[in-house]
Amino acid sequence: MEKEDLKKLKTGYFRKRYITSRMVLKCILSRILEERSVSDIASYKDEYGKVHVRNHEELHVCISYTENITALAISKIELGVDIEVRKKRSLSNISKYLDKITFQSDKSGNDLDIFTKWTLKEAYCKFSNKSIFSTFNRELDLTNVAHSSYIIDNEYIFSLITSEGWDKINISLLERIACP
Structure with a gap:
């Protein structure tokens, strides 16, 4: 295999x-x-x-890559993770995969919010075991999931989604950021 x-x-x-x-x-x-x-x-x-x-x-396994970083999660509960490098690049590439409402609402050019929404979207697809294509141009509904995003070394954005409460999750040494 x-x-x-x-x-x-x-x-x-x-x-x-x-x-x-x-x-x-x-x-x-x-x-x-x-x-x-x-x-x-x-x-x-x-x-x-x-x-x-x-x-x-x-066991539930989720793997995400960006450049030379790998995020690996092993759990007894369903989860999804994504990690992305936060670098200056054209947001137009990402904007075509985010719903129009989300992208238009952030005309400030805040790349942190855009990349956070992107990592949450990818983590959600991994959590729900759906293709990323199923979420194109759709607003992400996070009402029935626990989710959080973190900045690592002011360079990477890491997002996690699960249906369980945070009392069952143990993540350390990450700087928490506000989720959109």
Whole structure:
């Protein structure tokens, strides 16, 4: 399963990122699951790209990449995470994927708000196991989920979404920002 996913990746950069994230995932899981070896652990992706651990459906895994950073979440509750580098780039690329109301409401050019909304949208898609295409140009409804976003080193934005309350979530060493 993993080898087929690896073969689908077209560049060495993406293959290296895939191999590294899966090795880190397996090393962590080998300790959590008390498996003898990382080779005893196998992961696979479903049709929307959600990562699953074979024979451990009670675990939920979510992986996000941006440049040289990987966010990896392993949990017993459903969740979605996304991380993006906060860099000066054309917001027009992102604006076509955000609902028109959200993008028009932020004419101030505040890239933090735009990137936060984008990471929340991607995290929501991972949480709900839906394609990002299903949320294009739709306002994101966060009323029935717990969500939070963080700035890391004033360079990255990390967002997390889950249906559980924050009393079951433990995240540390991140600077919290206000969610839109």
